[in-house]
Amino acid sequence: MNIEFKNINKHFGAVHANADIDFNINSGTIYGILGENGAGKSTLMKILSGFIHPDSGEILLDGQQVRIDSPADAIKFGIGMLHQDPLDFPPMLVIDNFIVGQGGKFLLSHKTVINEFQELQDQFGFSLDPYTYVDALTVGERQQLEILRLLWLGAEVLILDEPTTGISVQQKEKLFAALKVLAKQGKTIIFVSHKLEDVEIMCDKVAILRKGQLVGEVVAPYNINQLVEMMFGKQIVINEPKSLVTEEIVFELDNLCIEQYPITIENVHFRMRAGEVIGLAGMEGSGQDVLLRACAGLLRPVSGRVIVNEKDLTGKTYHDFMRHGVAFLPASKLEEGLVPELTLAEHFTLVTSHKKQLFIDKPFFHDKTKQKIDDYRIVGQPETPVEALSGGNQQRASLSMLKDSLSIILLEHPTRGLDIESAIYMWDKLKERCAGCTSIFFISADLEEIIRYSDRILVFFSGHVSDPQDSSKISLEQLGQMIGGKGWDRTLTDEETYEAITQP
Amino acid sequence: MKQSRNRSLSILFQFGGLILSLGFVTVILLLVDANPIQAFSLIWQGAFGNPTRIANVVVAWVPLALVTCGVLATFTAGLWNIGIEGQITLGAIFTTGVIRLFLNTSVNPVLVIIIAVLAGVVGGILWAMLAGVLKVFGGVNEIFGGLGLNFIATALNIGLIFGAWSRPGVASMSGTEPFPEIYWLPTVGSFRFSWYSIALTLIGLVVIYFLLQNTHFGLKLKAVGKGIKSAYRLGIPTWQYMMLAFLVCGLFAGLAGALQVVAVYHRLIPAISSGYGFMGMMIGMLINYQAIWVAPVALFFAALNIGGIQLPIIMKLDSTLSGVMQGSLVLFILLMQGVQQRVLGKK
Numbered sequence: 045m046n047i048e049f050k051n052i053n054k055h056f057g058a059v060h061a062n063a064d065i066d067f068n069i070n071s072g073t074i075y076g077i078l079g080e081n082g083a084g085k086s087t088l089m090k091i092l093s094g095f096i097h098p099d100s101g102e103i104l105l106d107g108q109q110v111r112i113d114s115p116a117d118a119i120k121f122g123i124g125m126l127h128q129d130p131l132d133f134p135p136m137l138v139i140d141n142f143i144v145g146q147g148g149k150f151l152l153s154h155k156t157v158i159n160e161f162q163e164l165q166d167q168f169g170f171s172l173d174p175y176t177y178v179d180a181l182t183v184g185e186r187q188q189l190e191i192l193r194l195l196w197l198g199a200e201v202l203i204l205d206e207p208t209t210g211i212s213v214q215q216k217e218k219l220f221a222a223l224k225v226l227a228k229q230g231k232t233i234i235f236v237s238h239k240l241e242d243v244e245i246m247c248d249k250v251a252i253l254r255k256g257q258l259v260g261e262v263v264a265p266y267n268i269n270q271l272v273e274m275m276f277g278k279q280i281v282i283n284e285p286k287s288l289v290t291e292e293i294v295f296e297l298d299n300l301c302i303e304q305y306p307i308t309i310e311n312v313h314f315r316m317r318a319g320e321v322i323g324l325a326g327m328e329g330s331g332q333d334v335l336l337r338a339c340a341g342l343l344r345p346v347s348g349r350v351i352v353n354e355k356d357l358t359g360k361t362y363h364d365f366m367r368h369g370v371a372f373l374p375a376s377k378l379e380e381g382l383v384p385e386l387t388l389a390e391h392f393t394l395v396t397s398h399k400k401q402l403f404i405d406k407p408f409f410h411d412k413t414k415q416k417i418d419d420y421r422i423v424g425q426p427e428t429p430v431e432a433l434s435g436g437n438q439q440r441a442s443l444s445m446l447k448d449s450l451s452i453i454l455l456e457h458p459t460r461g462l463d464i465e466s467a468i469y470m471w472d473k474l475k476e477r478c479a480g481c482t483s484i485f486f487i488s489a490d491l492e493e494i495i496r497y498s499d500r501i502l503v504f505f506s507g508h509v510s511d512p513q514d515s516s517k518i519s520l521e522q523l524g525q526m527i528g529g530k531g532w533d534r535t536l537t538d539e540e541t542y543e544a545i546t547q548p
Numbered sequence: 549m550k551q552s553r554n555r556s557l558s559i560l561f562q563f564g565g566l567i568l569s570l571g572f573v574t575v576i577l578l579l580v581d582a583n584p585i586q587a588f589s590l591i592w593q594g595a596f597g598n599p600t601r602i603a604n605v606v607v608a609w610v611p612l613a614l615v616t617c618g619v620l621a622t623f624t625a626g627l628w629n630i631g632i633e634g635q636i637t638l639g640a641i642f643t644t645g646v647i648r649l650f651l652n653t654s655v656n657p658v659l660v661i662i663i664a665v666l667a668g669v670v671g672g673i674l675w676a677m678l679a680g681v682l683k684v685f686g687g688v689n690e691i692f693g694g695l696g697l698n699f700i701a702t703a704l705n706i707g708l709i710f711g712a713w714s715r716p717g718v719a720s721m722s723g724t725e726p727f728p729e730i731y732w733l734p735t736v737g738s739f740r741f742s743w744y745s746i747a748l749t750l751i752g753l754v755v756i757y758f759l760l761q762n763t764h765f766g767l768k769l770k771a772v773g774k775g776i777k778s779a780y781r782l783g784i785p786t787w788q789y790m791m792l793a794f795l796v797c798g799l800f801a802g803l804a805g806a807l808q809v810v811a812v813y814h815r816l817i818p819a820i821s822s823g824y825g826f827m828g829m830m831i832g833m834l835i836n837y838q839a840i841w842v843a844p845v846a847l848f849f850a851a852l853n854i855g856g857i858q859l860p861i862i863m864k865l866d867s868t869l870s871g872v873m874q875g876s877l878v879l880f881i882l883l884m885q886g887v888q889q890r891v892l893g894k895k
Contacts, residue, residue, distance in 0.1 A: 366783050374781065383775040383782070386767075393764070394771055394782050403762050445782070 045071050045106055045122060045200040045232050047092070052101035054087055061087040062098070063256045071200075074223060074233040076247030078240075080275055080463035081436040082423070083253040085236050089203050092234075093125035094118035124194030125203040126187060138181070139174035142193050164192050168222035182328050184215030191222065201232040208242050209460055211489070212327040213524055220246055238275075238463040240268055276465055285471065287499050288319040288478040294451045295339075295483060300348035302338045307331045307507045312348070314502070314512070316452070318481040321474075323494035323515070326504030326527050332487045333456065335502075335509070339485060340372040340454050341365035353451055369451035375460060375487075377438040382430040388441060389413040389426035395445045420444040421469070436466040443473055453477065455486040459493060471497055491523050505529045561888040565881035572876045573869075582865055591870070594858035595851035603739035607812060608850035610745045611636070611804040615828035616842045617756040618800030622690075623837050624760055625793035626773030631679040631694025632825035634701030635672040635798050639805025641705060642671030644724065644816040647731050647809075648713065657730040664731075665806040672802015673795055675701065680794035684787045706818055713816065723817035733811035742811045752800060757839040759796075769793055801825065827853075830878045836885070849874055 052065040061084045069075045079085045090096045092103065094112040102109050105121055112118050115125070133141055139154070142161055158174055165172060170188045178186060187207060194202060204223075208216050223233050223246065237243055243250055244266055252259040252274040259274045273279055295316040302309045309331050316322060324332040337343045339350060341362040349358045352368045362372070374380040382391065393409045413426040420440045424433050433441060439462060446453065458474070459467035474484055474497075488494050494501055495515050503510040503526040510526065526532065577584040595605050615632060622629035629635075646664040675697060682693035710719040733742045760766040771779040772789045780786045808820055827849060835841035856870025 362780070363783060363785065372781065378775070378778070380777045380781050383771045383778045385774045386771060390767055390771075391782070393767055394779075394784065397783075402764070403758070404764055404767065406762075 046104075047201065047232065048102075048104035048107075049088070049092075050102040050104065052088065052091060052103075053099045054084075054091065054096070055099055056087075060256045062091070065101070065253075065258050067251055067258060067261060069232055069234065071232050072227055072230045073248045074227050074235055074246055076243040076250035077234060077236045077253065078238065078243055078250050078271060078275055079253035080238060081461075081466060082255075082434050083275070084256040085253055086205060087256075088253070089125065089205060089234065089236055092118070092201075093123055093203055095125075119194070119197050119199065122198055122200035123203065124197065124199030124201065125205065126190050126194065126207060127205055134177070134179035136178055137174070138172055138176055138178055138189060141178055141189060142174070142196065160196065161192065164196060168192075168225060169218060170222070182211070182215070184211035184219070184328075187211065187215075187219065188222075195226075199231075201234065202226065203234045203236065205236045206238070206461065207235070208237065208239060209489075212527070213491070214528065216242075240271055240464075243271075244268065272464070275463075285475055285497055287321075288475070289499050290318045290320075290481060292318040292481070294318045294353055294481075295485075296349075296351040297339070298349040298351060300335075300338065300350065301346045302334055302343060303346050304334045304337075304343060307334050309335055309507050309509060312509050316483050316485070318451075318483055319478045320499050321478060321484040321486070321497055322512070323498035323501045324485070324487045324504060325491060325494050325501055325523055328489065330504035330527070331507045331509070332502075332504045335504075336372075336454050336456065336485065336487055339452075340370060342372070369447075369449065370454065371446050371450050371452070372454045373442050373446075373456065373458070375456035377435070377442060378431055381442050382438060384431045385429055387427050387429050388417065388422070388424055388433075391430065391441070391445060392416060395447075416444045420473070435461045436463065439466070439470065443470065449480075450477070450482045452483045452485060455484065457488055458486055459488070459490070467493075491520055491527075495520060495523065503527060505532070508532070558888060561884040562881055565884035566877065568884070569873070569876040569880040572880065573873050576869075576872065577865075580865065582863055587859060587863060587865065587869070590858045590862060591852065591855035593855070595855035600739065601854060603736075603741050605847070605850050605854045606741045606746065608853050609847050610741070610749050610811075611808055611822070611824045612827060612831070612850050613749050613842055613846040614752050614800050614804040614807070615824050616831045616846055617752045617839070618797035618804075619825075619828045619832040620756055620760060620837055620839055620842070621769065621796035621800075622793045623832050624766065624773050625769045625790055626776065627683075627790060627793055628691050628829075629676065629679065629694060629794065629797050630691050630829070631676065631697045632797065632801050632828065633821045633823070634694070634698040635675045635801035636805040636808070636821040636825055637698075637701040637705050638675040639668035639672040639802030640809045640816055640820040641701075641708065641805075642802070643668035643806040643809045644708075644713070647727055651727070651731075660731060661733060661810055664810060665803070668806025668809070669799050669802040672800070672805060673798035676794040676798025676801065677791065680791045684790060702818075705816065705820065709816055709818060721818055723813065723815045726815045729814075731810070732814050733807070735811070740812065745807045745811045748803065748807065752803070753839070753843055756796075756800075756842070760839050765792070827874065830874060834878050834881055 047069040049065050049067055052062050054062040065088055077085045077088070087096070091098050092112070094114045094117050103112065104110070110121055112121060112123070118125070133144065136144070139158060139161065143157055161174055170192065172181070172185060172189055178189070181189065191202065207219060211219070227233055235243065235247055247264065249261060249263050250266070250271070251261045252271065254275060254277060262271065269279070293315050297312045297314040300309070300312040307329070312335065324336065326332050334343065338345050341357065341360055341364060344359055349356055351357070352365065352370060355368060357365055357368060378384050389409050392413045393404055396409070396412070410426050416422070417424060417426070420443065422433070422437050422440045422444065424437060430438060430441060439458070453474070459470050462470060478484060495518065498515045500512040501515050501518065501523070502512055503523065505527060506529070510532065574584040577587050594601060596602055615636065619629060619632060643664045646667040647660060650660040679690055679693045679697055682688040683690045709724055713724045715725045733744050735742045760769070768779070768784050768789055769792070771782065771784055772786050776786050804824065805820060809816060813820070831842070831845050831849060835845050852870045852873055856867055859865040859869050860867045
C-alpha cells in the first residue's frame with residue numbers, strides 16, 4: 045500500500061510535534077523513520093495508526109484520502125502498529141491473544157484459527173506454542189505474536205516502533221528476516237528507530253525528523269555520519285571512556301545462591317572495586333535481573349552473603365542497602381522509579397533527607413529542582429508531573445535524584461530507548477560518578493554498550509554466571525556466543541574463580 | 549492562560565454534573581407523582597427554614613466534616629478505608645465506656661468528658677489500625693477487612709446496648725441510659741449544637757488541609773498512594789506510612805463518634821455512626837480529595853440530610869430520597885469528570 049503524508053501538523057500545547065510533514069512511502073519498501081527522542085516520530089506514527097488526530101493535513105492510502113479515527117479504523121484500512129511495549133494480555137493464552145482483536149464473527153472455530161496461526165508462523169520460521177500463556181514469552185516472542193496477529197487481521201502496512209529494543213540478537217535476526225519476506229510480498233514496513241545500525245541494514249529509504257520537522261529523505265546505501273548530522277544538526281563525537289578502577293573493594297558477593305522461579309543462580313563469588321563498571325550480559329530472563337535485585341536487597345538470597353563496604357547486609361531490606369550507599373535504578377521508570385502524577389519538585393522533596401521540618405519549604409525545593417533541571421538538562425519545569433516527561437528525561441530525572449555520595453549504583457538498561465546523544469550524556473554522568481569512587485553495576489541488552497563501558501563483564505546463560513571477563517579482551521562475537529550458551533569451556537571451578545578475582 | 553481555561557472548563561463540567569443529577573432526581577419525583585418544586589423547596593425549608601433547623605444542619609455537619617477529613621488521609625495513601633463506620637462506632641463505645649466508669653464518682657465532669665473524648669479517639673485509632681494490620685501483615689484488602697470490622701463493631705455495639713450496658717429493666721433500641729446532664733458537652737441555648745464540637749471540627753479541617761498540602765508527611769502519603777513501588781524505591785517506608793494514614797483516619801472517625809455521644813445523643817444508640825462514614829467517602833470522591841472543599845460540601849450534604857426529613861412528614865415520600873440525591877450527585881459529577889477527560893484528552 046502506498047502512503048502519502050500531506051502537510052501533517054500536530055501541536056501539543058506549545059510544542060509543535062509535527063510541522064508540515066510531507067512525504068510518500070511506496071508499497072513493498074522497508075522505510076525507516078529516524079530521529080532523536082522527541083523528534084516527532086512517534087507522533088507521526090500515532091497519527092497514521094489512529095491513536096491521535098492531526099491538527100491539519102491529510103493522509104492518502106493508495107491515492108485515496110482517508111480519515112483514521114481509531115486504531116480499529118486503522119486496521120480496517122490495513123494499518124497495524126507494533127508498539128514499543130507490547131499491548132497484549134499477559135494472563136491469556138497465546139492463541140486467545142491472537143484471536144482477541146478479530147471483529148465480526150462471534151463464534152470462532154478454534155481448530156481453523158490454530159491451523160491458520162501455524163501456517164502463518166511457519167512462513168517466518170517462528171515457533172510459538174499457541175497454548176502457552178503470554179506472560180511466559182520473552183519480549184521478542186510477544187513481538188512475533190503481535191506481528192502474526194496484525195497480519196492475520198489483514199495488515200498491509202506494519203509500523204514497528206523501536207522493535208529491536210529489549211530483544212536478543214537471535215530474535216532480532218529472525219525479525220529482520222521476517223520483515224524482508226513481508227516486504228517482498230508487497231507489504232509496506234515502517235521502521236521507527238534511533239538505532240542507526242539497525243536502520244542501515246534494514247531500510248531501503250529513510251526519512252529523518254528533527255524537532256518536529258522533516259529534515260530530508262535518504263536512500264540506501266547510507267553515510268552514517270551524514271545521518272547523524274541530519275538527526276542532531278551537528279556532529280557527535282563519542283569519546284572512548286577511561287577506566288577509573290581503584291584498588292579498594294566496595295562490594296562483595298560471597299558464595300551467593302538465589303532462587304527466583306524459574307531461575308536459580310548458584311555460588312556467585314565476586315568482588316567489585318571502587319570506581320569499577322561491571323556489565324551484566326545475557327539474553328532477557330537469564331538471571332541478570334535476579335542477581336541485580338539481590339544486590340539491591342530486593343530479593344533475599346537462599347544462602348551466601350552480600351557485603352557492602354565491609355558490612356554484611358545479607359537479608360537486610362532495600363532501605364538498609366540505601367542507607368549504606370546502594371542505589372537502584374529500575375528499567376520501568378513509572379512503575380518502580382518515579383511516582384506518577386507527582387511533580388519533579390515533589391520528587392526532589394521526597395528524596396532529600398536533610399531539611400526535615402514539619403512543613404515543606406516550597407521555595408527551597410523549587411530552587412533546588414530548578415538547579416537539578418539545569419544540571420541534568422531535563423526538559424521540564426519543577427511543576428511538570430513526571431509522566432509528562434519523555435522517556436529520556438525521565439531517565440535523567442531518576443539519575444539526578446540519586447544521592448551525592450554513593451558506593452554503588454545498580455542500573456537496569458540505563459540507555460534503553462534513548463537516542464545517541466542522550467545515551468552519551470547518561471554515561472558521561474555515570475562516569476563522573478565513577479571518578480568519585482562510585483561503582484556501577486548495570487544490565488543491558490546492547491552488547492556494544494556493555495563492551496564499551498564496562499571494565500569487566502559477567503555473562504549470564506539460563507542462571508549460570510560466567511567468571512568476570514575482561515572487556516578489553518573480549519570481542520562482540522565472543523560475547524554474542526557466550527550469551528547464547530557457547531564458548532563456556534574456559535569456565536574455571538569456583539575456587540579458581542575466587543582466586544582469579546581476588547588477585548586482580 | 550491555558551491552565552485557567554482548563555480550570556473554568558472543569559468548573560463548567562462539574563456544574564453540568566450538578567444539573568444532570570437535579571434532572572435525574574426530578575425525573576424520579578415525577579415518576580412517583582410528586583411535585584419536584586415542592587420537594588426541593590421543602591428540603592431547602594427543612595434545612596434553613598428556622599434557626600433550630602439550621603442548628604440541626606450544623607449538628608450533622610460536625611461528624612460529616614470530621615469523617616471526611618479522616619477519609620482524605622487514607623484516600624491520599626491510596627487506601628479505601630471502608631471500615632470507617634466501625635471506627636466511628638468504636639469511638640462512641642470507648643467514650644460511653646469511660647463516662648460509665650466515672651458516673652458515680654466525684655471526678656470533675658469536665659475532666660471526665662475530656663478523658664472520654666480522648667478514649668473515643670483511641671478507640672477509633674485502634675479499630676483503624678486493626679484494618680491496617682490486616683492489610684499490611686495479613687494481606688487482607690482494606691475494603692474486605694474494613695467491611696468485616698464494621699459488622700463486628702455493629703454487633704459489639706448492639707451487644708452492649710442490649711447486654712452489659714442495657715437500661716435497668718428494659719433493654720431497648722433507643723440505646724443506653726442517658727447520662728446526667730453534667731456529662732453533656734454544653735450546647736448553645738436551646739439548640740443542639742455545641743461550640744466545642746464546632747471548634748474541634750474547624751481545627752480538624754485546618755490540620756488536615758496543612759497536613760496534606762504542606763507537610764513532608766502529606767507528600768509521602770501522596771507518593772505511597774500514587775505509586776507504592778516507586779515510593780518504596782525512593783526510600784519511603786511504605787507500610788509504616790499506610791499505617792499512619794489509618795491512624796489519622798481512625799483519629800478523626802473516633803473523634804466524630806465521641807462527639808456524637810457527648811454532644812448529641814448523650815448515650816450509646818444502635819445507629820451511632822448513622823452512615824456518616826460512607827457519606828464521608830462519597831464527599832471525598834466528589835471533591836476529588838481536595839481538603840479545601842471539605843467544609844462547604846459537607847455542609848451541603850448535611851443540609852440535604854436534615855432537609856430531607858421533611859419529605860416523609862409532609863409529602864409522604866420516603867426519606868431515602870435525600871440519599872438518592874447525594875448518590876446521584878456523586879455519580880453524575882464523577883461521570884462528568886470522565887467525560888471531561890475524554891473530551892480534553894483526545895484533542
